[in-house]
Amino acid sequence: MKRRTILGSALGLPAAWAAPAPAQTAPPPAETAVKLEFASPETAAAGVRRFFDETEFAALERLGRLLVPPGEGLPGAAEAEAAMFLDFLIGQSPAERQTLYREGLRALREAARRQWRKEFAAVNDEEAAPLLAPLRQPWTRSAPRDPLARFLLAAKDDFWQAVANSRALAQALSSRRRGASGLGLYWHAVE
Amino acid sequence: METHEVLIIGSGATGGMAAYTLTRLGVKCLMLDAGPPVDLERDRSLRPVYDLPYRGFGQPDRFPHVTQATEFNANVWADEKQNPYTYDAGVPYYWVRIRRIGGKTLMWGRASWRLSDYEFKCRDHDGFGDNWPISYQDLAPYYDRVEPLFRVAGRNEGWPQMPDGNILADDSRDSESVRRFIASAKRLGVPATKPRRATGTLASSVNLLLPDALASGNLRIVPNAIVREITVDRATGLANGAHFVDRRSRRDFHVRAKAVVLGASCLESTRILLNSGIANSSGVLGHYLFDQFYVKNVVQCVVPEARGGKGGRGLMGGGGYIPRFRNLAKREKDFLRGYAYDFGSGHTPHPRYVPLYGEALRKEMQELEGSGFAMTTMGEVLPRRENHVRINPNVRDAWGIPVLHITQRYTENEFRMARDSMEMAEELCRGAGFEILGKHAEPVPPGESIHELGTCRMGADSKTSVLNRYNQSHDVKNLFVVDGSAFVSGGVQNPTLTMLALTMRACEYLVEQKKRGEL
Numbered sequence: 068m069k070r071r072t073i074l075g076s077a078l079g080l081p082a083a084w085a086a087p088a089p090a091q092t093a094p095p096p097a098e099t100a101v102k103l104e105f106a107s108p109e110t111a112a113a114g115v116r117r118f119f120d121e122t123e124f125a126a127l128e129r130l131g132r133l134l135v136p137p138g139e140g141l142p143g144a145a146e147a148e149a150a151m152f153l154d155f156l157i158g159q160s161p162a163e164r165q166t167l168y169r170e171g172l173r174a175l176r177e178a179a180r181r182q183w184r185k186e187f188a189a190v191n192d193e194e195a196a197p198l199l200a201p202l203r204q205p206w207t208r209s210a211p212r213d214p215l216a217r218f219l220l221a222a223k224d225d226f227w228q229a230v231a232n233s234r235a236l237a238q239a240l241s242s243r244r245r246g247a248s249g250l251g252l253y254w255h256a257v258e
Numbered sequence: 259m260e261t262h263e264v265l266i267i268g269s270g271a272t273g274g275m276a277a278y279t280l281t282r283l284g285v286k287c288l289m290l291d292a293g294p295p296v297d298l299e300r301d302r303s304l305r306p307v308y309d310l311p312y313r314g315f316g317q318p319d320r321f322p323h324v325t326q327a328t329e330f331n332a333n334v335w336a337d338e339k340q341n342p343y344t345y346d347a348g349v350p351y352y353w354v355r356i357r358r359i360g361g362k363t364l365m366w367g368r369a370s371w372r373l374s375d376y377e378f379k380c381r382d383h384d385g386f387g388d389n390w391p392i393s394y395q396d397l398a399p400y401y402d403r404v405e406p407l408f409r410v411a412g413r414n415e416g417w418p419q420m421p422d423g424n425i426l427a428d429d430s431r432d433s434e435s436v437r438r439f440i441a442s443a444k445r446l447g448v449p450a451t452k453p454r455r456a457t458g459t460l461a462s463s464v465n466l467l468l469p470d471a472l473a474s475g476n477l478r479i480v481p482n483a484i485v486r487e488i489t490v491d492r493a494t495g496l497a498n499g500a501h502f503v504d505r506r507s508r509r510d511f512h513v514r515a516k517a518v519v520l521g522a523s524c525l526e527s528t529r530i531l532l533n534s535g536i537a538n539s540s541g542v543l544g545h546y547l548f549d550q551f552y553v554k555n556v557v558q559c560v561v562p563e564a565r566g567g568k569g570g571r572g573l574m575g576g577g578g579y580i581p582r583f584r585n586l587a588k589r590e591k592d593f594l595r596g597y598a599y600d601f602g603s604g605h606t607p608h609p610r611y612v613p614l615y616g617e618a619l620r621k622e623m624q625e626l627e628g629s630g631f632a633m634t635t636m637g638e639v640l641p642r643r644e645n646h647v648r649i650n651p652n653v654r655d656a657w658g659i660p661v662l663h664i665t666q667r668y669t670e671n672e673f674r675m676a677r678d679s680m681e682m683a684e685e686l687c688r689g690a691g692f693e694i695l696g697k698h699a700e701p702v703p704p705g706e707s708i709h710e711l712g713t714c715r716m717g718a719d720s721k722t723s724v725l726n727r728y729n730q731s732h733d734v735k736n737l738f739v740v741d742g743s744a745f746v747s748g749g750v751q752n753p754t755l756t757m758l759a760l761t762m763r764a765c766e767y768l769v770e771q772k773k774r775g776e777l
Contacts, residue, residue: 107309109308133615133616134615134616134619135616135620136616136617136620138617138620139620141620152313156312156313156315156318159317159318159319160318160319161318161319164318192616199615202613202614202615203613203614203615204613205613205696206610206611206612206613206695206696207696207698208696208698208700209700220610223609223610223615224609224610225315227609227619228313228314228315229313229315232307232308232313232314232315233308233313234306234308234309236308237306237307237308249306249307249308249314250304250305250306250307251304251305251306251307251314251328251330252302252303252304252330252331253302253303253304253305253310253330253331254301254302254330254331254332254333254334255300255301255302255303255333256333257294257301257333257358258294258506
């Protein structure tokens, strides 16, 4: 028995671990600076919901699918995981914005139950249309008084930007045109 | 410890120009700046927006008063928690600062317009406020020399409210949408011209002013030096140096100097003077704060022919400028003074202007891509004594230095002007055949234009002003304040070019006075 196999058996490793290692390349000189590549957490793991509760989040996800659906080979809010991103963003935001979202989602769910006797998360596109009527009003600089309308306008902007700035959209667009990855000049922090 | 010939506080537009001017005249200078050095190769890199922690939204609440901050450039702006300030409840002031070598010239828009005697002699023209102690002719030779340094490009039109400059001629062809807009303006008797700005994407103190000054061997720069106060020799009444705190170690230092040039930015300079308890025998220091109000995207339009991806380079792109045209020949409106516009063609309007969602919005946004035409108003704000800054002794910054309390309110004059600018903008765009997607007349909060001015004003009378006609303190003869705080009125023109010209003039006067033994 070869020494590596014996060691593997002694350590209780499966046979694969005990297989001969591929030939090693010579390591670089120890003083050489090597640039390593790293993965961002979004490419390796799923975000965890922290701010909205389950029913709020279900309504938010449904709203995202309505506001920015996929189309023409481009991702929508679901593919860009925009709702999960907004759970993170709103959870970090000042109380006023958190209230806008919480109260807005509550009003949206109440409106769905009142009109359709179901949760907003379960309404179809046609049933959602009257609930989203404020989004068909002409733009005005001053925010509407109705909290639901205010929330819907904010959510429209946020979902649109969360998708526009997503990795999913950049990947979809990269095959179509140059400069689609949203590159910008980033200023690093100073000491 | 050595006594420096001139201590320059600040490294932005005016600090940089002071160093450039003085060192070329052989004056040994020491420059202090509150921020760290900038290494444009090391400190910046290209990154995709999706790779940023907040997907380009920015860290929530990091900059409640800096609407210009993006997640890309957030690290450039002064941190509001380390550098706090206060204002009256319900009257927010947006104080936008950069604490790095080069100051706000690292980020400025580079628009470079001269003031005219409509500003320098504003009281003579309409009876409001005060004249400057100088006229356009006093400053014109300095404008002539500053513009080539910054390679200002634009078009001379010979209009009295927009004096011609010593500039590179911009003879580029306008796009059809811009030509249509200019024709509409002409029909309404409104002047329109090319933008006038420093060329190059940076055009900053760090690449146009400080390198020459350093190369002269007459300048040393100490970064991370937060000036607490300017010190004065009580026997002579002259400034003799400054106390500063090292930003990183918080260690206190004192530097000695024979003269001080203060260019720390409008409100920082006044804060330093107020904390020093000097240069205020008039009681005017801190008063007459003003700026220029902006109505961003006062109209947002679509050029109909550019819909559906038809907005090629011939039709769309480019932009221009409309100088002040109200109340010039006579009082014609229910407000004093006037406003200017920037306009631009070829962007994609923001989806918020489109009253749709879902698939319909996506299709409409594809239709609108590159078809946008928008205007922004820049209005003159009247200098009023009641708009002021003072030291708030109850709040200190991260280095223990008392902060400013800022009070500025816009008045009915500014609001009337904003409404008039909205109506005129709509008329101009409709006349060009553009569709109006949205319009409004809501100015940004005071300060947001980053054109804060006044609080250390020049004047002929030492009882009603802080500085004389050479930016020299009436009270402390070897102290010169050269930034926007010296302004008496501001007009609608972006102020940096005038600050640069004033600084060059003041520094040459300083050297002349030294030669004569007056300092």
